[in-house]
Amino acid sequence: MAVTAPPPAPARSGPRRLLPTSPAQRILTFATFTNSFGGGMFTTASALYFTRVVGLPAEQVAIGLFGGAMAGLIAGVLVGRLADRWGPKRVHITVMLLGGAVISCFTLIGSFWSFFAVSLVAGMIIPADVSSKAPLIRAVADGNPTALIGYLRSVINLALAFGSIVAGFAIQIDSRPAYLALVVCRALAYVGCGLILLRLPRIAAATGKKERGWTALRDRTYLSATSANAVLSLNYAVPGFLLPLWIVEHTSAPRWVVSAVLVLNMAFVVLLQVKVSRGVHDENTAGQRMAWAGVAFAAGLTLMALADGPSRWTATGLLLGGMAVFALGELWFAAASTQYCFGLAPAHLQGQYAGVFGLGSGVMQAVAPAVLSLLPLGMGLPGWLLIGALLLCVGLGSRPLVAWAGRERASA
Template sequence: MTDSTTDGGTARPSLADRLLQPAGPRRTLALSNFVDALGSGMFMSSSALYFTRVVHLPMSQVAFGLFAGAMVGLGAGVLGGTIADRWGARETQLRVMVSGTVFMGCYLLVDTFWSYLLVSILIGVVFAADKSSKAPLIRGFAGDDPAGFRAYLRASTNLAVALGAVAAGVAIQFDTAPAYLALVLGRALSFAGCALVLLRLPHLAPVPAPALNGRWEALRDRPYLVATVLNCLMSLHFAVPTFLLPLWIVDHTQAPRWLVSGVLILNTVIVVTLQVATGRNVDTTEAAGRRMRWAGVAVAAGLLLMLAAEKPSPWISAALLLTAVAVYTLGELWHSAAAMEYSFGLAASHAQGQYSGVFGLGGGVAEALAPVLLGSLALGLGRPGWYLLGAMFLITGLIAGPLIAWTVRHAPQRSAGHTPPG
């Protein structure tokens, strides 16, 4: 029998503990999150093709359905998080996953715009409620290293999404109706699989709410709302590698077109590899403020390097773009670590789901506005637009820490019901 202790008698963590999480609730939660994200990667990469090539809807109707689902989901996230806070996050998550299984399966039956729109709205509610109802579980089972556990979840989520996208790429290569139907079915099965894993998670008792706190306290919490708005502004950059950069490479640089895939792969590899390291020790609002400052500088520098790739020869342009993505991705990592700490560290422990739903409002608005804003500035205005974008991210990163710290100091009502950050 192999001894699992060191010479000094100290228990040595197993390979599974090092690569995964220690056996128990954290490993179970991480596994359920991975299964959910795997299906998400499959669906995100292929949904537009399924609706246009199999259901035969025009792209304008597909875009409107996705937009409608996202907008309805903004409010549903706050409501879903509140339900999780009051009646149990595990039970709420289970119901969300079962609903996701059923509604995603309904996509296999849509054959008109109106049926597609209805199912898209229901799916939008599921997506939003999934995030906000999961937040109390993450907070409750994070253990002694919440920042490290959140970073681990984000890294594993990115890996799962990438693997799901690879599976979608295989199906897209076949370009047949059964292949696209299999991807939609795979997403439905990932919801079901996530629910099955969650059954192994112990019940997490809701944190009692202090008396006289009011029903929608997250919407009245000024420091949290300030953090939400600032995170919304910074989150606009998430559309850079997926929306802005592919168009920039193909239409405005001489770099080879295969670099569109190359930069996305580089971005994913850096995120998966460094997410845990960059998220470690970001467990106070002060540390989050420093990361936001670094993020603003790195994202702005990455944009300037992308702009510099406009006129050089193909291989110099390619080198500049790869360097730009590496610098930008560091900013993405620092921003993600800061955002996670603001989302959890500034929230009241008894209302983590509701607070996460409010924080998700900012992310949802950014996701909806990013293509229009980035496209009109960088691609519409050209060089001045790139400078404006870089300045916006730089200023947002620089002011986030001091501004949030100031609002916390001048919000005495936060003393009741809030866990002191850090």
């Protein structure tokens, strides 16, 4: 008797084709979009809220945010370890709900010290978010966290863009109620993300050998990858911090180019991150992409540095062309960074390892404004070339460094 084959699954059409087929991954996608949408609103307008509504000088705002960033370095490591022990779903949802409560406190501040106190706690949320989310992603990634991270990174950038657009309306209104509404929406986005994640199936703590102490801090291979990643993560401060100041103060390009380069960078991530992440499946391919990223960073920075001096349209072309090359390097770097973070970490210690991985990039992002102000903005072309040479050397040296550390660990 012939066996009738089951009918093929109906092809998904429209927007559903853009979503993962896994129910758990779809839930994580919706939660990520919700959280990032709120982040886009708050990040775009927060500095204006603190200065124009609360009435704090920009210097005090910078001090508060720096204090929060420093507190967050420790929080990320500790919360990642809790996610390994107690289960990532439970810990990550708790972080999201706490984020909503903490951000809402920004509506109550009226002095520097109240702002500083809230900033210290708020600064812990994002690192805690990242380190507790890492084992959650690994649990639902169907064995390919690099591909899922690439997809989520596209979703994050799309949500940030939409959030920034909404914030633009509030900035145009420029009133206390408008800015307060953005703060409240940011808090609600955290809570909404946590509530969406409740729909995930139960995810138990990872099983494995229970090791005492901080295993990640003794793993030479992982620490070498963390070090290379930390230095190369300097690239994240270029579009948002360095370029706006460089374009306005050092080139003859029109001011709208500031928005154009940021949109171009975001478009590359949204449209190409998933495609670029394919094929990155072990530390060797990750090291190769790190090398490509270093080359692209150096080339892109050189083109953008040459925009100081030429006519407005030549400068515009150099800036846009440089950003296109630089953004390609950012895509390669993100794919390689994800593979290092997940591929070199034991599954049952993913939270702890992700916390240590984020510690390195967190330190670099905290000092990046000072480094970029001193070199490219302070020295001009020589400073740009120094930063480009640094990223090029670290990118090219990443693969042999990680390979050497792996051999050292194996021999030990």
